[in-house]
Amino acid sequence: MxxxxxxxxxxxxxxxxxxxxxxxxxxxxxLTALACSSGVDAVKFQIYTxxxxxxxxxxxxxxxxxxxxxxxxxxxxxxxRQCKKEGxxxxxxxxxxxxxxxxxxxxxxxxxxxxxxxxxxxxxxISAIGKPIVLSTGLxxxxxxxxxxxxxxxxxxxxxxxxxxxxLQCTSMYPIADSDVNLRVMDxxxxxxxxxxxxSDHTVGTMAVETAVAMGAExxxxxxxxDRSGKNFRDHxxxxxxxxIIQLIAKIKKIKTLQGTGNKQPLPVEIDAGHVKxxxxxxxxxxxxxxxxxxxxxxxxxxxxxxxxDARMFESLLGRQIRTAKDQFVKMDWDDLVDE
Numbered sequence: 001m002x003x004x005x006x007x008x009x010x011x012x013x014x015x016x017x018x019x020x021x022x023x024x025x026x027x028x029x030x031l032t033a034l035a036c037s038s039g040v041d042a043v044k045f046q047i048y049t050x051x052x053x054x055x056x057x058x059x060x061x062x063x064x065x066x067x068x069x070x071x072x073x074x075x076x077x078x079x080x081r082q083c084k085k086e087g088x089x090x091x092x093x094x095x096x097x098x099x100x101x102x103x104x105x106x107x108x109x110x111x112x113x114x115x116x117x118x119x120x121x122x123x124x125x126i127s128a129i130g131k132p133i134v135l136s137t138g139l140x141x142x143x144x145x146x147x148x149x150x151x152x153x154x155x156x157x158x159x160x161x162x163x164x165x166x167x168l169q170c171t172s173m174y175p176i177a178d179s180d181v182n183l184r185v186m187d188x189x190x191x192x193x194x195x196x197x198x199x200s201d202h203t204v205g206t207m208a209v210e211t212a213v214a215m216g217a218e219x220x221x222x223x224x225x226x227d228r229s230g231k232n233f234r235d236h237x238x239x240x241x242x243x244x245i246i247q248l249i250a251k252i253k254k255i256k257t258l259q260g261t262g263n264k265q266p267l268p269v270e271i272d273a274g275h276v277k278x279x280x281x282x283x284x285x286x287x288x289x290x291x292x293x294x295x296x297x298x299x300x301x302x303x304x305x306x307x308x309x310d311a312r313m314f315e316s317l318l319g320r321q322i323r324t325a326k327d328q329f330v331k332m333d334w335d336d337l338v339d340e
Contacts (some may be wrong), residue, residue: 005198009041009252010252010255012041012219012220013222013249014111014134014221015040015043015224015240015245016221016222017225019069019233019235020223020224022068023068028071028075031224034224035088036082042088042089042090043083043088043090044093045071045093046069047092047096048070048096049070049096050064050065050067052095052098053066053095073099073102076092077106080103084106090106091107091108091109091111092111094110095116095122097125104131107131109134110131111133111136111221114138114140114200117136117148120148123155127155127159130156130158132166133166134198135148136170136221137169145167159195162194166196167189169185169189169198169200169212170200174234175202183215186217197216201221202223202238206247209248210248214255214259222239224240224241224245226241228241277305277306278304280306280310282308282310282332283311283314284308284330284331285300285332286328288327291322294320294321295319295320295321295322307331309331309334320338321338
């Protein structure tokens with residue numbers, strides 16, 4: 001069982017091969033090998049048959065389309081073995097509850113695609129397994145997400161734990177414009193549900209994913225291909241290549257370093273450089289002050305370095321008498337003042 005969405009890069013990365021194999025098992029194995037060597041945490045496919053997904057009567061063309069992309073159970077298990085051998089998790093969107101019995105041993109968690117967010121019988125079947133779930137939210141209103149999350153959590157209380165449930169912001173078009181990415185929805189979902197949040201990408205380029213990481217995405221799902229050129233199937237055009245994922249992981253590590261811990265304290269690099277003193281100000285005589293001077297604003301100034309009396313104490317010095325004469329711009333100490 002997984003224990004949260006942990007990753008060496010700092011963000012759990014899913015390479016979605018999905019239908020990019022276009023029903024060619026040999027090509028699927030080649031894509032899997034490339035994805036596994038890219039540094040991602042999981043390689044994802046989609047398990048369905050045309051007849052278990054789309055009515056051949058009401059939408060014959062889409063039914064026929066999905067039939068063309070089918071892989072057999074043995075082929076999916078072979079891909080799962082391939083991933084396991086490479087030390088990468090195999091993942092699949094399970095679009096047919098009948099396949100759970102043979103694919104479940106190979107899944108550490110389940111991915112529910114945007115189209116099935118309202119397919120409650122499917123959600124019920126998956127939640128009964130008791131493994132973590134990643135749920136994409138394309139097509140959905142916030143109200144629909146609330147309904148589904150409440151339904152899911154009513155099936156199994158484990159899904160109230162952010163280690164066991166993640167919601168991905170997603171816009172279900174290929175490709176989408178920058179104006180349709182709407183990454184702030186991650187903040188909305190984090191506040192509303194208190195679970196892990198992430199982003200499922202359908203854009204051209206890498207900037208949306210990099211921005212999502214900077215905004216705190218814990219999981220990133222991105223389509224994966226070997227080469228976008230010369231490909232007609234739409235998903236290839238919104239897919240990352242191996243080299244792009246390698247570059248992305250380097251950027252993620254830098255983003256995580258830049259984000260830091262959130263604990264605001266002077267850092268060792270600032271302290272060791274002496275900047276707490278050299279960059280801050282203290283109170284100094286603005287002019288030569290004779291013994292017995294009653295201090296006024298005109299007698300004092302604030303200068304670097306912060307030695308002697310801190311600049312925050314400026315007002316408390318007004319009206320105080322100095323014990324001995326002080327030269328201009330020489331540091332002041334509390335011992336220089338007559339006791340009150």
